[in-house]
Amino acid sequence: MSFIMTEKHKRFAEFIVQGKNKGEAASLAGYKGTLASTGTQANRLLKNAEIVAYIKELSDEVRSSTIATAHEVKEGLTRMLKFAEAEGNCAGYAVLATRLAKMDGHDEPEKHELDIEVTIGGNAKN
Numbered sequence: 001m002s003f004i005m006t007e008k009h010k011r012f013a014e015f016i017v018q019g020k021n022k023g024e025a026a027s028l029a030g031y032k033g034t035l036a037s038t039g040t041q042a043n044r045l046l047k048n049a050e051i052v053a054y055i056k057e058l059s060d061e062v063r064s065s066t067i068a069t070a071h072e073v074k075e076g077l078t079r080m081l082k083f084a085e086a087e088g089n090c091a092g093y094a095v096l097a098t099r100l101a102k103m104d105g106h107d108e109p110e111k112h113e114l115d116i117e118v119t120i121g122g123n124a125k126n
Helices: 007-017 022-029 035-045 049-066 070-087 090-103
Strands: none
Touching (some): 007 022, 007 035, 007 049, 022 035, 070 090
C-alpha cells in the first residue's frame, strides 16, 4: 500500500518548517483534539518517511532562499569597502578589507610540511 500525502499532511509539514511545535503544527494543519492528542498524532506523522522527506525538502528550500552565499557576502562587503574608501573612513575600510582577505584565505599563514622523527625513552645509563 503506497502512502498518498494529503493537503493536511503538507500543511503540517509547512507549520513544522515555520518553527511551530509538533502539537501546534498538527492543530493548525486541521487535526482535531486536545494539544496532547494532536501531539500524539504529530508523533505518528513524524514517523512517516514521506512526510519527513517533505519537511527536509521544505527546509532546504527555505535555507537556500534565505542564506546569502559567500559570493553574495563578498559583493556586499566590497560595496561597503568602496563606500568606506569614498567617505575616507579608514577604520571601516581596514575592517572590511581584513574581512574580505580572510574570506579569500589571503591572511592564512603559509603551510609547510615537516618530516620529523621523535624518540621517546631510549637506553638509560645508570
